[in-house]
Amino acid sequence: MTIRFPSAPSDMAGYKSERGGFEYTVTRKSVKNINIRVREDGSVAVSAPYSTPERRIISFVEEKSLKIAEIIKKLPPCVPSRAYSSEEKSRFLEKAEAICRSIEPMFFEGEYKKPRIELCSGKSRWGYCFPKKNLVRLNISLCDHPDEIIEYVAMHEYCHFLVANHSASFYYELERRMPDWRKRKASLNGNLHKNAQKT
Numbered sequence: 001m002t003i004r005f006p007s008a009p010s011d012m013a014g015y016k017s018e019r020g021g022f023e024y025t026v027t028r029k030s031v032k033n034i035n036i037r038v039r040e041d042g043s044v045a046v047s048a049p050y051s052t053p054e055r056r057i058i059s060f061v062e063e064k065s066l067k068i069a070e071i072i073k074k075l076p077p078c079v080p081s082r083a084y085s086s087e088e089k090s091r092f093l094e095k096a097e098a099i100c101r102s103i104e105p106m107f108f109e110g111e112y113k114k115p116r117i118e119l120c121s122g123k124s125r126w127g128y129c130f131p132k133k134n135l136v137r138l139n140i141s142l143c144d145h146p147d148e149i150i151e152y153v154a155m156h157e158y159c160h161f162l163v164a165n166h167s168a169s170f171y172y173e174l175e176r177r178m179p180d181w182r183k184r185k186a187s188l189n190g191n192l193h194k195n196a197q198k199t
């Protein structure tokens with residue numbers, strides 16, 4: 001399956017590994033070989049020479065997909081999980097939606113189709129953005145965090161509507177909308193270490 005990010009530069013595309021089950025981006029660069037990088041947050045970035053055919057890149061990643069999936073699985077959990085009641089979930093969804101709606105004017109002008117907001121769980125990601133599906137997912141574990149942290153994660157995900165990867169232009173878009181994002185991120189990570197020690 002191939003997912004293309006509509007807002008990404010034309011030399012970048014998103015894919016999903018069939019065997020490994022993870023998503024990855026492919027960026028064309030002036031490099032000699034295909035390189036696969038698994039980031040700390042579990043995202044996978046592949047860079048490939050301009051001349052390499054797409055199917056060659058896909059089969060290269062598939063060959064290594066089980067190993068990559070293994071590496072992702074072994075990454076330290078970045079979200080402490082606990083059980084959430086359905087009331088907590090619906091209360092959090094309501095709050096998350098309100099936060100997302102409040103930042104949307106920074107991303108869309110005039111009439112626009114409101115992105116769908118959904119909850120996700122799991123230990124590897126705070127949020128997801130699926131530009132093609134007009135969908136943002138926020139981790140239910142965020143309900144244990146203050147509003148400015150939820151707002152930071154939402155802002156990060158919304159910036160993916162503009163830039164699919166974590167390149168300099170992504171951080172440019174984030175920074176101009178939320179100049180103190182580093183502080184918020186540090187506080188999110190700080191909470192996480194405290195929680196990680198508890199378990």
Ligand SMILES: [Zn+2]
Nearest residue numbers: 156157160166
């Ligand atoms: Zn991101």
